[in-house]
Amino acid sequence: MIKLSIQGMTCPSCAPKVHNKIIKLEGVLDVSVSYEESLVSITPSEDFNVQSAIDALESEGYQSHVQKNSCCAPEQFASNEKELHVAIIGSGSGAFACATKAAEGGAKVTIIEGADVIGGCCVNVGCVPSKILIRAAQLAEQQRNNPFSGLENQQPQLNRALLSQQQSARVEELRHAKYQNILDTNPSLSLIKGYAQFKNASTLIIDKPDGEQQEISADKILIATGSTPTIPEINGLSDTPYWTSTEALFATDLPEHLVVIGSSVVALEIAQAYRRLGSEVTVLARHTLLYREDPLLGEELEKCFKKEGINVLTDTSANNIAHDGKYFIIDSNNGRITSDKLLVSAGRHANTEKLNLEAVGVQVTELGEVMVDAKMQTNVEGIYAAGDCSNMPQFVYVAAAAGSRAGTNMTGGDVSLDLTTMPAVIFTDPQVATVGLTETQANQQGISTISRVLPMENVPRALANFETDGFIKLVAEESTGKLIGAQILAHEGGELVQSAALAIHNKMTVEELAGQLFPYLTMAEGLKLCAQTFHKDVSELSCCAA
Template sequence: MAVIGSGAAAMAAALKSVEQGARVTLIERGTIGGTCVNIGCVPSKIMIRAAHIAHVRRESPFDGGMPPIAPTIVRERLLAQQQARVDELRDAKYASILDGNPAITVLHGEARFEDDQRLVVRLNNGGEHIVAFDRCLVATGASPAVPPIPGLKTSPYWTSTEALASDIIPERLAVIGASVVALELAQAFARLGSKVTILARNTLLFREDPTIGETITSAFRAEGIEVLEHTVASQVVHRGGEFVLTTEHDSVVADKLLVATGRTPNTRRLALDAAGIAVDAQGAIVIDNGMRTSSPHIYAAGDCTDQPQFVYVAAAAGTRAAINMTGDDAALDLSAMPAVVFTDPQVATVGYSETEAHHDGIETDTRTLTLDNVPRALANFDTRGFIKLVAEAGSGRLIGVQAVAPAAGELIQTAALAIHKRMTVQELADLLFPYLTMVEGLKLAAQTFNKDVKQLSCCAG
């Protein structure tokens, strides 16, 4: 096996291939571990957690009896703590595993296809190496996309990579983008002390149920984050140490500019044509649900493909690709794939939204429960958000859940299991849920299909 990359998909595939009896050559051009552990999930969630702590020290629903104290932010120390944990996890979960596995050979260099059975690797320390393979997995990930705004590329803008590695908290931060990365980092920087302005081409999280974007926009504005909807920067100028962004409405001035407008698959330097591998208009490798590309014996997984860009999807795809490369047959089912946006409140979804169901010709019955009906939220004095259940009309089968809540990411897996097991909303309503947990909101939302939950006692079954 040849595996190009060393992130979640690549590691899962390499380890499973070895388990299946194969020998693996793993090729990595940069840092072992890929995006998630190095410059994505891990450092961003550490920063978001630190920002949350700063926020609750400054402001909480209990300020009346516990007067707040504005925190002092020593960014360089937070950054050192963040990087130390990144280094620790990269070594424990990637580097040391590769070093300790004699069936895996690691080449440090950049691979390109010579044909559909050979790779040419330009080694980082000089020279080239030919790798002939029986099967190959492409798992090269993705990089931040940069929109074609005049003046942007010649300015010292940030992507998420630079933002997470910065040892400063800018006084004024402009953010171009309206999806996951843009919103997570915008709120984190705001809570650490930046005055943040978000420029959204449409609305926040516009691909989701509209109520999600409306709720997050309201929460952000309540924290002092300026959200400019339907706003596009037509020009970027950097002069005198500050950015000036021209829009159709007005100018936005900032000390730093974060561009978070999506990610582009890392496929353009692989010479995929030489191996007969098809890509879509965005350069993503087209695969089937067994991770097979258009070229026999070559598979792909993770963010370089047309699959959803989540690290757990990449890992699952890598494992299944390895099973298929070694002669068995495994598919990746994404029908109950949970997704979380780590804002506060969090956004969590699984299955169909109401709009998506209608697009696929499914008639729906839906209920939305606001968090002022959830005892945990009332006890927290934080009722921002809602839980929405989407059921198939007639059968009552649960087919989708959208939640905005401070702990939405912790409840969504229960919803995913319910959808996976084809449960009805009545079956969900009949289950036992522990009282004073946020996940109890799922039960209460399910009960609203047949009851007025405002008329129930606090933990009525």
Template sequence: MTHLKITGMTCDSCAEHVKEALERVPGVQSAFVSYAKGTAQLAIEPSTLPDALTAAVAGLGYKATLSDAPPADNRAGLLDKIRGWTGAADKPGGNERPLQVAVIGSGGAAMAAALKAVEQGAHVTLIERGTVGGTCVNIGCVPSKIMIRAAHIAHLRRESPFDSGIAATVPATDRSKLLAQQQARVDELRHAKYEGILDGNPAITVLHGEAHFKDDQSLVVRLNDGSERVVMFDRCLVATGASPAVPPIPGLKESPYWTSTEALVSDTIPKRLAVIGSSVVALELAQAFARLGSQVTILARSTLFFREDPVIGEAVTAAFRAEGIEVLEHTQASQVAHVDGEYVLTTAHGELRADKLLIATGRAPNTHSLALEAAGVVVNAQGAIVIDKGMRTSSPNIYAAGDCTDQPQFVYVAAAAGTRAAINMTGGDVALDLTAMPAVVFTDPQVATVGYSEVDAHHDGIESDSRLLTLDNVPRALANFDTRGFIKLVAEAGSGRLIGVQAVTPEAGELIQTAALAIRARLTVQELADQLFPYLTMVEGLKLCAQTFTKDVKQLSCCAG
């Protein structure tokens, strides 16, 4: 490690300019410049000329001199010298310099970690190979929910429970204008919540390129401009997310199929859309396209939401079929062909033809290009990084968070994990507790769950008691003339403690957090039944369902306490 003393800097921006100038010098692999200390620390190749370093600084109007440094050991490589500088006698986070944290990725987990690490006093180098912001804001949560909302509005104009008094109409849909509106909001949020924050934080350096591990304390970054840089770190967070997984169906890879990424930016609505998949992404987009005008057929290998309580899949299937969406259960495509602009899917039940094909069968972690083995990081059979509750990997200096790990793939889980990882990387010891993790699927009706299902409880050896309340018992649903779905509570037998909730209702996502807090507070179903809930709200259904453990709610007045 080479040290420079620098005089003349007046602010953190000066230090940033010096850093950029030094890193342009041939042979400089990385530089950290501190305005407060008036120093620069550089990882350089042995052939780098000291005069070139001081001249680069002088060119900006500052003065640089070489500091006293340990004698060079010609037998040791550059990496050994750098590690000697960061050894036991000079632990990262001490008085000499801030902790150096590398973050690979720029999505929910990465941003949360970067900001928390800076708050804890670290300097962060954030590396992004593509568009800043990751999946959620760019190609996931935000654009999909905008499209789903637009489709919901289109559906209500075409059909609602009040058509006898409010004339229905067939909406004229201009997908290109909807897409422009959608993309404008995506760009706005990306700039406000990601790019603008990164640009305004002097303690975060952003590198645009692809990173892979050299060893457990260094990364090689192939920058998008074609150059290469070595980034040394004390701690590193891998937050590279996941990408759509593609099943090995013969003929599929040779066809121009859609994943969710392509579907969300399509400026047209296909007349016929086939969807392979039976869970969150497949069903959200299938219904959105159907409501915007597509004739949609879903091919489900088993049933819809087959990993959840069976009543969830049954309720959503009934709702979809009522809207004219064809749901083919226990159906797989054995062959895909794309001929003359038309898809031909071969199944055991005959051929299915469509204008577009959406593949939504899950997401695979983005870990294969990271050379994780060079850093001693263990992955599972699916390529996901294995972590503990503190986001630690099998390598002591390396942490991971978000969809590239074996955690549930939700952006709020990723962000919470990133924050906790940063705390632990900077000397803390906190864990992420997922025992009361709410989940929402934005179909209509929505699907929302938290805690145990009956099957999960049985699997973990917990004896349970449950009640299911159909929505024709919920006043809000009756007033809406929309009684599709149910609310189900799962309690621990004996104690009556609430341990799980499953709901399929309009706006189920708005009630599930109340259930999560009740589980977190270890309320019994009787204590939940005794709470005050505002009348004519959907969340009141939780109270009514809790009351069914001891009463027949059909025999109660509208707002009986």
């Protein structure tokens, strides 16, 4: 009998639902479900695949794993009674998602990390500390410039050192809860400190902090080494004390004038945050803002930045940088600029240079990103990759989803990652949120489109908030009316995009979206209103018009 521990059953009525799901699977002779014990007991035939049961339960929102004392260990989890061994290079979100999923599948997992702390970029020097800084800056801006009559504006009093301490404390708290605690409490996971490189397709050499080397062999290997800031080749830059995003996020002093080289997501988020905290800010963008996105997004965001006093210089490249001990002197094709701090934020690149990938023939892109298919498999059998080190989009939730699927596939499963409705958010204010195709992308694929743009001044909640910057743009396939893309610039715009993603995923037409019930005075109602503009003039509709 195979016993699965199951999480997610919220009431006794869940038990028969689980029973009906499992009994239909191939190779199941009998099944019993105990709500009280959170246990599924399966009597299998020889052709039963336990991963099919785990996947079936996951599709219904339940998490499960094989109990170690289960007397009929599935063949795909063990070969000749040998426990499957998974080695993971890195300890970020993709790594831990793979580790926990592989452990659920019965594998022994070794995580290898060379940095001082585990957790990767997001929790330590990325998503978490940046959102704390952005939120603090937003509150400072609301104190300085609130839109409501009768509420007196006031200059915020900032102690940057205290804010930095608070950021660090929350980072440490989350790192312990979401990473260290999992490592400490899951007996299937172990950690080796050191930097790994490939000896062959199943063996890693680890350079440990004490100078010793250790070799480990594994049945499956995941590359999850993340990324690092890209530093452009600018004359003189390397001789100056410039900031990367890490220094900018945890600085204890507020610069008088911050120059930002780059218009990446991180560059724009930090630029606005520092402006709102009180610095003068200049952004040097080689192209326009958000030049890879729908042009309207960059145009309107630039207007918002300039309204806040951010100096945006588009089509501008620095060609020489010097530092006189106090100030940066930045020469560009747009003149000379001086500042007391310089942030270089020109994107990130994969950490793969020191892995010795050429020894095993793992294919990488020109940028060094490990090439994977939809199952996270590289071109070398048994070697997988997930996260920023791969050719997948550099988002933490993509890394986690990729790692989870890699862990499932390593232990006998067969799952893929579909990115066709992947939402993305830039946490400026207003926020930039996108999903699906732009008009240009659709046309490049031979899809004729029709689109509508709804200014946020037509959204009742935006009017009530006195925050009418931005727009909602919906892109539909002309022949069918199916929604295929959404581009949003709006305050809290990130809260809208998942609804658009679900509509695209479910192949809804704009007419169907327009006919849905949206609560009045929510920002999400803007999606309905924009969908209505495909067939109506929204300015002529009454309040709450259906």
